[in-house]
Amino acid sequence: MDVLTDAVTAMRTGHPHSKRHVLTSPWGMHFRDDYGAAFHVVLQGSCWLLPPGDAAPIQLGVGDVVFLQNAAPHGLADHPDTPTSPFDPTRQDAPPAGDGAATVLLCGAYVLDVARPHPLLATVPPMIHLPARLGQRDSLRAAVGMLGDELSNPRPGSTGVVGAFIDTLLLYILRTWFEEQAREVPAAGWARALHDPAVGGALKAIHDAPERDWTVAGLAATAGLSRAAFAGRFATLVGRPPMKYLTWWRMTTAARLLRESNQPLATVARQVGYASDVALALAFKREYGLTPGRYRNGHSPAAPKIHQTLI
Template sequence: MDVLTDAIAAMRTGRPHSKRHVLAAPWGMHFRDYYGAAFHVVLQGSCWLLPPDDAAPIRLGVGDVVFLQHGAPHALVDHPDTPARPFDPAREVPTPSVDSSATVLLCGAYVLDTARPHPLFTAVPPVIHLPAKLGQRDSLRAAVGLLGDELLTPRPGATGVIGAFIDTLLLYILRTWFEEQAQEVPAAGWALALQDPAVSGALDAIHQAPERDWTVADLAASAGLSRAAFASRFSTLVGRPPMSYLAWWRMTTAARLLRESDQPLATVARQVGYGSGIALATAFKREYGVTPGRYRTGLVTAH
């Protein structure tokens, strides 16, 4: 597992979903506050995104992708002056014929725990707009095309395929944004951390083996840097010292294991580098404010 994949997996709390919309002007859809993140893709035609917090409208064309990491209230309209009706996913809307005047959108949402995001997400702006660029972002466009085709003509296995494609689309959106940010001047933070061989290598090592008794010296040696140089570079790009990040990731991994499995606490403790269930329970309560048992019971009750 790499850092970007792990960051998403640690925050995911439910299955993503998406829907294809065919719209004839005038039209407007208002999306309420959502516990997670949302995305929209223009497959045909054009429209306007009315972002959260009354920010300036953004015109979207064919192939444009937008990602809203906080799922804040926003709207899509055929024109900025068109009123937007509340979007109800349970309400069936008559679908017009797909002619040259129709706008075709691919809209979806991810169920993510934004209350405790991976620090990687703190670098992501509230709205990411990735305009279509001829000859660029081929992987992103391919993922969009595959998801759009599957939603247009569902076939056997569609449920699993669509979920996998939506997850893949999220990875491509974030990868594209981070890679392009790393090319900006000046670039810093996680955009550079994912591209920096020393820091990204250390992050991968921590994510692949959180149970290992890592030291700054170990990580520095694997990066081919002195202890001081490595610690300084890691802290600057990641936003916290190596051992602080390791402790945070261990707790985050423990929470995910408690959420997704029924493994005994002692087993979870061994997988995240704690010598006993008691040691993990103490650290977990300090971090989350509840014991691992109450955390797991609360999740069961909530569902």
């Protein structure tokens, strides 16, 4: 698995959700305060995004994509001056609308564990706006088109297809943003790390085999750099030294395995590079503040909370 896929997989829990809305002006929707990630895509017509906080409204046209990493209160409306009404996406009620010009929106959300975000996603701004650009972002537009088609024309198998397309769309949105950031001069941080042959190669090696007995020298050899040059470059781009990142990723992977499987602790330990369940338990408690068993059972109030957003 690659680093971006791993980062999203580590945070995601539950099933993503998406819905196609047909609205006629005047209309305005206010989305409640939740944690997770949400996206909006304009399939037809135009509208205005009313961002969180005091940010100025943003006009959206056909093909525009908006991604909100933490779905803070925000609104969508046919005009910035149109009053917005609270919209509960968990209900089947149609959004408020009038009898004017039509706008078709594709809206969706991901259920994320925000208690321990991957540092890669921590560098993503609270809101990403990807305007439609002719001849660019073809993969992203294709994913949007296929998802919109499945939602407007459900067929046998659509339930599984829609979930896969929503997952794919999230990766396309993030990949597009990181690729465009990497082209900035000067590029820095995770946008550069993912595209840096040395650091990117070392990250891939860690994610491909977290159970290996990695050392800084071994990772430097994988990166094709001296030990000192690699350690400095890695820490600058990733934000932490190689061994600290390795430990963090091992603990994050262990937590996901504890949440999602009933594997014995000794098996989980071997998969993340620890010789015994005792060694893993000690490292896990240092990182999370509770034992793997208590984390798995979810009895402790200190256990990371899972927040859900449905849009």
